[in-house]
Amino acid sequence: MPTTPSPSSPPPPTYAPYGQPGNAAAPPPRPKSPPPPSDWDPAPPRSRAGLIVRHVCTLLYFPFHVLLLIALFAAVYAFGLVGELLIFFDKPMLRLLEWALDPFPFRPRWWVTPRELRHERAGDPEFYRGWVGEQLGRPKPAVTTTFIRFHVYRGIGARGLLEVAAEHGWQPDPDRRLRPLRQVHLIRTARPDTR
Structure with a gap:
C-alpha cells in the first residue's frame, strides 16, 4: 500500500531520479585560489612571539x-690528515669535508639575531636589499665565487637577491645546484682592470 508523503517531506522530483533538471541554472564558477608561493618569492614574516622564542633559543x-x-672540524681534520699522509687523497677529502659539514651549518636556519628580530616583522625589503648589498660589496676584487644564506635575503626572496647581485656584477653559479630556500651560490668574472 503506497504511503502518502508527510507535509514536512519535500515533494518528489518531476524528473527521473538520476537525471538532471533541464532548465536549472549552471552553478556559479568557483573563485580561483591564488597560486602557491614560489621558492623564489619573499618568505612571509614569522610571528613576533615566535621570533622572540627563537631568539632566546x-x-x-x-x-x-x-x-x-x-x-666536527677536529674530527674531519684528523681523518683528512691521516688520509692524505697514508692514502694521498686530495679531492675526496674535500668532498668528505663538504659532506660532513653540510648537515651542520655555521648558522642554523631557525636562528634569529637581534638585527632580524628588529626588521623581519616590519617587512622592510630595503633592509634586506642593503644587507645583501653589504655582503656582496665586501669581497675583494680577486674573489670570484661566494654564497648568500637564506636569512640574509629572506625578506626579498631569491629573485630579489639575484636582482641585487646583478647590480654588483654577480650571477648564479652554473656549477652549483640552485637551493633558493637554503642558500644561493654566486659567481662573477674578474674584470681585467681589478687585477
Whole structure:
C-alpha cells in the first residue's frame, strides 16, 4: 500500500531520479585560489612571539653549537690528515669535508639575531636589499665565487637577491645546484682592470 508523503517531506522530483533538471541554472564558477608561493618569492614574516622564542633559543644554543662545530672540524681534520699522509687523497677529502659539514651549518636556519628580530616583522625589503648589498660589496676584487644564506635575503626572496647581485656584477653559479630556500651560490668574472 503506497504511503502518502508527510507535509514536512519535500515533494518528489518531476524528473527521473538520476537525471538532471533541464532548465536549472549552471552553478556559479568557483573563485580561483591564488597560486602557491614560489621558492623564489619573499618568505612571509614569522610571528613576533615566535621570533622572540627563537631568539632566546639562539642565545641558549649558541655555546653548544660552537663546541659541536669545533669537535666536527677536529674530527674531519684528523681523518683528512691521516688520509692524505697514508692514502694521498686530495679531492675526496674535500668532498668528505663538504659532506660532513653540510648537515651542520655555521648558522642554523631557525636562528634569529637581534638585527632580524628588529626588521623581519616590519617587512622592510630595503633592509634586506642593503644587507645583501653589504655582503656582496665586501669581497675583494680577486674573489670570484661566494654564497648568500637564506636569512640574509629572506625578506626579498631569491629573485630579489639575484636582482641585487646583478647590480654588483654577480650571477648564479652554473656549477652549483640552485637551493633558493637554503642558500644561493654566486659567481662573477674578474674584470681585467681589478687585477
